[in-house]
Amino acid sequence: MNERDDAGCAALYFDGVHARAQRVRLHVAGDRLEVRGEQVQRALPLADVQWPETTRHGALILRFADGASAEVEDRAGFARLAAAAGVREGLVVRAQNRWSLALGALVALVAVVALLVTQGVPLFSGWLARHTPPALEANLRDAVLALVDSRYLEPSRLSVARRQQIRDALLERLAQAGEGGEPPEILFRGSRIGPNALALPGDAIVLTDELIELAPDFDGVFGVFAHEYGHVRLKHGLRGLYEALSLTMLAGLLFGDYGNVVAAAPVLLTTLGYSRAREREADLEALRLMRAAGRPPEAMARMFEALAGARAEAGRAAPPIAFSSHPPDAERIALFRSAR
Numbered sequence: 326m327n328e329r330d331d332a333g334c335a336a337l338y339f340d341g342v343h344a345r346a347q348r349v350r351l352h353v354a355g356d357r358l359e360v361r362g363e364q365v366q367r368a369l370p371l372a373d374v375q376w377p378e379t380t381r382h383g384a385l386i387l388r389f390a391d392g393a394s395a396e397v398e399d400r401a402g403f404a405r406l407a408a409a410a411g412v413r414e415g416l417v418v419r420a421q422n423r424w425s426l427a428l429g430a431l432v433a434l435v436a437v438v439a440l441l442v443t444q445g446v447p448l449f450s451g452w453l454a455r456h457t458p459p460a461l462e463a464n465l466r467d468a469v470l471a472l473v474d475s476r477y478l479e480p481s482r483l484s485v486a487r488r489q490q491i492r493d494a495l496l497e498r499l500a501q502a503g504e505g506g507e508p509p510e511i512l513f514r515g516s517r518i519g520p521n522a523l524a525l526p527g528d529a530i531v532l533t534d535e536l537i538e539l540a541p542d543f544d545g546v547f548g549v550f551a552h553e554y555g556h557v558r559l560k561h562g563l564r565g566l567y568e569a570l571s572l573t574m575l576a577g578l579l580f581g582d583y584g585n586v587v588a589a590a591p592v593l594l595t596t597l598g599y600s601r602a603r604e605r606e607a608d609l610e611a612l613r614l615m616r617a618a619g620r621p622p623e624a625m626a627r628m629f630e631a632l633a634g635a636r637a638e639a640g641r642a643a644p645p646i647a648f649s650s651h652p653p654d655a656e657r658i659a660l661f662r663s664a665r
């Protein structure tokens with residue numbers, strides 16, 4: 326391994342006593358490092374040479390056991406010298422160690438980001454949804470309502486008296502279920518997307534005339550209303566919005582000018598829809614409220630069936646946040662049918 330290295334390598338030699346540098350050439354001969362210059366001729370055991378790490382910038386300095394040193398600028402020459410001395414392997418190993426260290430740091434970083442995204446963002450979004458200023462939520466509500474009004478809805482054909490009667494009946498059931506606090510705002514609209522209901526930010530729920538006309542009984546209307554109320558109370562819209570906007574936008578929303586976010590949010594909110602987990606949460610909330618109000622959960626199952634029949638006739642596709650955009654599967658129907 327330790328072959329004669331004839332080419333050698335130019336270096337500046339310091340004897341460790343004087344500051345003056347001497348021009349020398351370094352050679353590897355057998356198990357010795359030879360230092361040859363006009364005023365210095367040495368042959369040191371390779372074991373007494375401390376080799377520098379090659380990845381550092383600047384000059385490479387070999388240090389000798391007696392305090393002398395040699396500074397090499399010629400990196401190619403140094404590589405040849407190191408190879409002849411058989412230290413290449415050691416250098417490569419060190420480089421690999423550093424690489425695996427860097428890889429480890431990268432993996433750790435990815436893990437932290439993943440944890441942030443899977444745990445931190447939902448937690449933070451939930452916190453932010455609960456602490457969103459009412460004025461901002463009201464702005465969002467108006468913007469989302471304007472958007473769905475222009476694309477999917479039209480004015481309600483129900484009389485003012487009829488709307489108030491339905492509103493009173495729904496809020497009465499909510500009160501029977503023991504729900505205190507500020508009641509949600511209930512809005513009525515005609516529909517271009519069939520029988521439907523929507524939950525908006527700012528605790529507002531839209532019910533369509535078509536949904537009320539379709540319902541086999543009023544408990545079915547209450548079931549759908551209670552599902553939307555679940556979305557409202559659990560702040561599903563805002564949470565989903567904040568999660569989608571992610572941390573960068575959240576920082577702007579919290580600390581900066583949130584005008585742009587408010588402008589982009591309504592479209593995002595209507596197109597996002599809710600996750601399956603949130604639909605299930607809203608269903609469970611509906612079930613809880615129906616039971617607590619003493620209404621048969623079975624009414625919700627009958628409502629699902631009536632909606633399934635009407636879906637084929639519905640005109641244009643409803644936005645993902647609309648009730649009809651997440652049709653009930655067998656599991657959802659069974660949840661209400663088997664409940665007492």
Ligand SMILES: [Zn+2]
Nearest residue numbers: 599604607648
């Ligand atoms: Zn829903």
